[in-house]
Amino acid sequence: MGFAQLVIGPAGSGKSTYCSSLQKHCETVGRNIHIVNLDPAAERFDYPVAMDIRELVSLEDVMDQFGLGPNGGLIWCMEHLEDNLDDWLGEELENYMEDDYLVFDCPGQIELFSHVPVLRNFVNHLKSKNFNVCAVYVLDSQFMTDVTKFISGCMASLSAMIQLELPHVNILSKMDLVTNKKDIEDTFSLRCMFSLSRHVLSPSVEYISCTSSEAISLWYLYPDSQFLLSELNQRMAPRFANLNKALIELVDEYSLVSFVPLDLRKKQSMIYILSQIDTCIQYGEDKDVKVRDFEEGSGDD
Numbered sequence: 001m002g003f004a005q006l007v008i009g010p011a012g013s014g015k016s017t018y019c020s021s022l023q024k025h026c027e028t029v030g031r032n033i034h035i036v037n038l039d040p041a042a043e044r045f046d047y048p049v050a051m052d053i054r055e056l057v058s059l060e061d062v063m064d065q066f067g068l069g070p071n072g073g074l075i076w077c078m079e080h081l082e083d084n085l086d087d088w089l090g091e092e093l094e095n096y097m098e099d100d101y102l103v104f105d106c107p108g109q110i111e112l113f114s115h116v117p118v119l120r121n122f123v124n125h126l127k128s129k130n131f132n133v134c135a136v137y138v139l140d141s142q143f144m145t146d147v148t149k150f151i152s153g154c155m156a157s158l159s160a161m162i163q164l165e166l167p168h169v170n171i172l173s174k175m176d177l178v179t180n181k182k183d184i185e186d187t188f189s190l191r192c193m194f195s196l197s198r199h200v201l202s203p204s205v206e207y208i209s210c211t212s213s214e215a216i217s218l219w220y221l222y223p224d225s226q227f228l229l230s231e232l233n234q235r236m237a238p239r240f241a242n243l244n245k246a247l248i249e250l251v252d253e254y255s256l257v258s259f260v261p262l263d264l265r266k267k268q269s270m271i272y273i274l275s276q277i278d279t280c281i282q283y284g285e286d287k288d289v290k291v292r293d294f295e296e297g298s299g300d301d
């Protein structure tokens, strides 16, 4: 069995940066992963590219050849990938053995994980090749600075969840940009979490820079849905009250408000995220516990 992460999320949310940081982290800890570029428009990479969709099709060629714009061209490229799942992808996957771990860096066009079925068929193909796949949805921390943006980010994540039917981990990227006290006060969802966690840790700036696993796991708490609802009602005209209630219930029902923060300055942050994803795809569960052999009488015991 192989393992795979499908890294998706809005344009510019930090997907490729996450992939390259993950690759560097795994290299440091001696873990073998391979990053695959699925973006036909990508031009430069900060990671070694194991497989590259541009060997099959490139956005530039498609735009020239068919006179398409960038978004139409991208959809054409991805549909071309879909038509070549058995040929191109199948052949490329033959280079990887059981237990290999692939990370797919996807383009940021939201339609790919909302209504166009390409990624869903791609995932089904991976599953048929015996891969355990997890969707990793990357959302920019700027989405947390405003309740209406946050709800729209949640809805996009939810539509990916429903479309792909995969285990799903939400990552809140660029946490290094949420650093000063004003940002923290402006970030309504952090206030939510503080209100939940104040009996455990004081709501201070130190909390943000704390690297202990206890502090990081607190981020994973579910904010109070009533708090979200009251924030949303304050921002919207009274006639939207019922809609707001329905949206918050939906978000609550799908436990969507659980985001794992990614702060690239902190090693612990990547370790925690990877452990969450590994659990989702059952990576390492069948590994044997290594027992060191001691020579009898060597005095090592």
Ligand SMILES: Nc1nc2c(ncn2[C@@H]2O[C@H](COP(=O)(O)OP(=O)(O)OP(=O)(O)O)[C@@H](O)[C@H]2O)c(=O)[nH]1
Pocket: 009, 010, 011, 012, 013, 014, 015, 016, 017, 018, 039, 106, 107, 108, 109, 173, 174, 175, 176, 177, 262, 263, 264
């Ligand atoms: N400060 C900060 N900037 C980041 C971080 N992650 C990404 N960026 C910046 O955000 C921009 C977009 O990052 P990418 O990793 O290219 O985002 P992407 O989601 O792959 O973008 P598309 O593939 O175009 O959808 C770049 O300028 C990155 O340097 C982060 O953790 N902190």
Ligand SMILES: [Mg+2]
Pocket: 015, 016, 017, 039, 105, 106, 107
């Ligand atoms: Mg990218």
